Amino acid sequence: MKSIDNDGTGAVPSGIDLQPRSVVGVEVPREAAAGAPVQLTELSGRTVGDVKAQDAYVVAEDVNVRYGSNHAIRDITLEIGRNEVVALIGPSGCGKSTFLRCLNRMNDSIESAIVTGRITLGGQDIYSRELDPVALRARVGMVFQKPNPFPKSIYDNVAYGPRIHGLAADRSELDHIVHTSLDRAGLLKEVRDRFDDPGTSLSGGQQQRLCIARTIAVNPEVILMDEPCSALDPIATARIEDLIDELSKNYAIVIVTHSMQQAARVSQRVAYFHLGMLIEVDETNRVFTNPQHKLTEDYITGRIG
Amino acid sequence: MNVRSKSMTREIVEAGLAKRRRKDRVFRTLGLLSTAVGLVFLITFFATLASQGASAFKQTHIILNIELSRELLAPDGPFDIDYADFDAVVRQALRRELGDVNGRRDRREMNRLLSIGAAYQVKDTIAKNPDLLGSTLKMLLPVSADVDMLLKGNIDRDLEQSQRPLSDRQIEWVDRLIEKDRLVSRFNSALFSNGDSREPELSGIRGALMGSVYMLLITILIAFPVGVATAIYLEEFAPRNFWADLVEVNINNLAAVPSIVFGLLGLAVFINWIGVPRSSSLVGGLVLALITLPVIIIASRAAIKAVPPSIREAATGLGASRMQVVAHHVLPLALPGMLTGAIIGMSRALGESAPLLMIGMVAFIVDVPAGFTDPATALPVQIYLWADSPERAFAERTAAAIIVLLGFLLLMNLAAVIMRRRVERQW
Structure with a gap:
């Protein structure tokens, strides 16, 4: 179990650069970090490390996304195992969120986006014609950067997913789903007496846990998290991180984060993205203590990003 | 880079302050003025409307004792409401009220004091209750719009007779009716219950x-x-x-x-x-x-x-x-x-x-x-x-x-x- 970080860096907001203080302990002056030019030649070649996962459940092969003429991500191959937390890290605009949104086809709503390659979920191609994105999203839930509860009651927020998918046969079953979901999201104690209050009346951290409860109420197989803690204070962040740990027993979780401390704390494996390419994937410990690629090392030591 | 000392920045900012404040004041005054102008127009508009329109919600009526005699309404025997001369009944009542209406000319002038709606109102009353035939009723009937205007002060009595809608004789009659408390001002229900009409007193919206x-x-x-x-x-x-x-x-x-x-x-x-x-x-x-x-x-x-x-x-x-x-x-x-x-x-x-x-x-x-x-x-x-x-x-x-x-x-x-x-x- 993790506790709150003493230095509180787990809660650095996404818009603010991390201080150039590295996990491996090398202090880098700010000027050096800003002035390190990235040579595109460094980007050639395949992903370093091991893209394979034990007990792989989500498998992405040669995934490319283009927004018009903008080639957002290139040839991403990555496996995500059952009950595994994979953290996607990298500087802003590196394509990690784009890759995340490919996994539940959220990019479908962007008209200019063209996704090529192959992504399978439990062996099933999620971009095949037979698979309805609606059905896919019931299996691959998503938690967003900013807590976005519906302007409805707390109960209705959690009950919305089960309702639209018809998961509960009657009211008591729905009540049960709402209770267990809130309980597993660690929110039940705080909201037990006010199910009818609007979800927006909660604090930021509570709202994010409400969003997580809303996601797990549908009982998905995979949970995608897009910087879930970037808008939260350190205490709320710590609670969410505990929750991620807890949830990883039952779900495959892919989390995008700008906080390397957070990646180190919650994930088993880390994938480092750079300019739309997957540079390095490996076990979290190994990436942070002994990065194989120069770019990865530069990023985690704070020279770029 | 053009680096100024801190004291210089302060001096420049303070020198410009008065001008900035003056601009603020000018804009605020202009805004206030525009709002005031708009408000004045709005108030004038509503005041004009209210003062001109208020009188339309009142309408002058005449109290007459209508004798619903069979001789007038059914001269040839059986009473038929569609052929009965209700105008005659109303005119007779007014003539009795005034007393000195003699000759065709007088009668024609007197008739113009009444609204043509008066006869219809009597007809409607009878249609609802035919048993009233033969009795005498005290009724509140509409007068013509000209009489209404005279009472509301919209007709200038000092004008030459030919230049106003009512003749001297008609005005004299109206004054007599006012003296006898026969003319009363009531809520103009016709305005809300009638459709349009050529007669102003009968027209409604x-x-x-x-x-x-x-x-x-x-x-x-x-x-x-x-x-x-x-x-x-x-x-x-x-x-x-x-x-x-x-x-x-x-x-x-x-x-x-x-x-x-x-x-x-x-x-x-x-x-x-x-x-x-x-x-x-x-x-x-x-x-x-x-x-x-x-x-x-x-x-x-x-x-x-x-x-x-x-x-x-x-x-x-x-x-x-x-x-x-x-x-x-x-x-x-x-x-x-x-x-x-x-x-x-x-x-x-x-x-x-x-x-x-x-x-x-x-x-x-x-x-x-x-x-x-x-x-x-x-x-x-x-x-x-x-x-x-x-x-x-x-x-x-x-x-x-x-x-x-x-x-x-x-x-x-x-x-x-x-x-x-x-x-x-x-x-």
Whole structure:
């Protein structure tokens, strides 16, 4: 179990650069970090490390996304195992969120986006014609950067997913789903007496846990998290991180984060993205203590990003 | 880099402060002045309306003892209400009241003191209760508009006889009736229960009011659903391409097209081609719906655009279909903005008269419309028709009709605001 970080860096907001203080302990002056030019030649070649996962459940092969003429991500191959937390890290605009949104086809709503390659979920191609994105999203839930509860009651927020998918046969079953979901999201104690209050009346951290409860109420197989803690204070962040740990027993979780401390704390494996390419994937410990690629090392030591 | 010392910056900023403050003051004063000018105009407008229109809500009546004698009403034996001479009965009563009415000329002048509505009122009373035949009734009957105007002080007694509508003799009679407390001022119920009439004292706005109500019902029933559906389709489902842009440009242009053009369209399409009855509130409502549509579409699209994308993403991420996202989340959040558009559109539709010109609704229509296909007119048209009438009594009725129109507008907007309050959600 993790506790709150003493230095509180787990809660650095996404818009603010991390201080150039590295996990491996090398202090880098700010000027050096800003002035390190990235040579595109460094980007050639395949992903370093091991893209394979034990007990792989989500498998992405040669995934490319283009927004018009903008080639957002290139040839991403990555496996995500059952009950595994994979953290996607990298500087802003590196394509990690784009890759995340490919996994539940959220990019479908962007008209200019063209996704090529192959992504399978439990062996099933999620971009095949037979698979309805609606059905896919019931299996691959998503938690967003900013807590976005519906302007409805707390109960209705959690009950919305089960309702639209018809998961509960009657009211008591729905009540049960709402209770267990809130309980597993660690929110039940705080909201037990006010199910009818609007979800927006909660604090930021509570709202994010409400969003997580809303996601797990549908009982998905995979949970995608897009910087879930970037808008939260350190205490709320710590609670969410505990929750991620807890949830990883039952779900495959892919989390995008700008906080390397957070990646180190919650994930088993880390994938480092750079300019739309997957540079390095490996076990979290190994990436942070002994990065194989120069770019990865530069990023985690704070020279770029 | 041009680096100044700190004290220099301070000096420069302080030197400019007075100028900045002066500008602030000037702008604030200008704003206050503009508001004051607007307010003065508004107050003048309402004061003029109230002072001119207030008297129209009162109407002079005469108290007469009507003798419903069989000799006058049924001279040839059996009483037939359709042939009975009720004018004679009323005139006889007034003649008795005045006493000195002799000769044809006198009688003709006396007759003009009464409204032709007086005889109809007696007839209606008998029709309701035929047993009254043969008895004497004390009745409150309308006088002619000229007498009403004299009592309201709108006829100058000092003018030469030939230059005013009432002769010296008529004025003398009126004064005698006033002395005997026979003339009383009562609430002008005819204004709200009658349709239009050539006689000012019998004319009312009910016909125009009902016409407007029917038209606006059609308008809102067509324009709101169609407008909202169009906005949802264009915002949520339509592909972004050349055709969508073309539609958007055209909708924006339609909102600015002069309304009389829509009247021409209504004449050509609804009346001549489809065969909707001319002058009916149905065709009027259809044309007003066309005028209102672009306004509602533009407002609805803006309201839909204002729904935070995070809500859309949250629902999509949970697996809601596009229609579910719209129906469960976008529509409830956009509805207040859509209603605002509807208010603006309906207010405009209520005030339109130009397009009605083309579809035969600018007409003298006496009967109060009982349905959507009856010939009808609208409140602004009624105001125009009355304002165009030479009789002095129509002037106050014009102001009264404007007051009613504004009241209608206020009520409609109030209803919409209350509805909007109810659907508005707290964030």
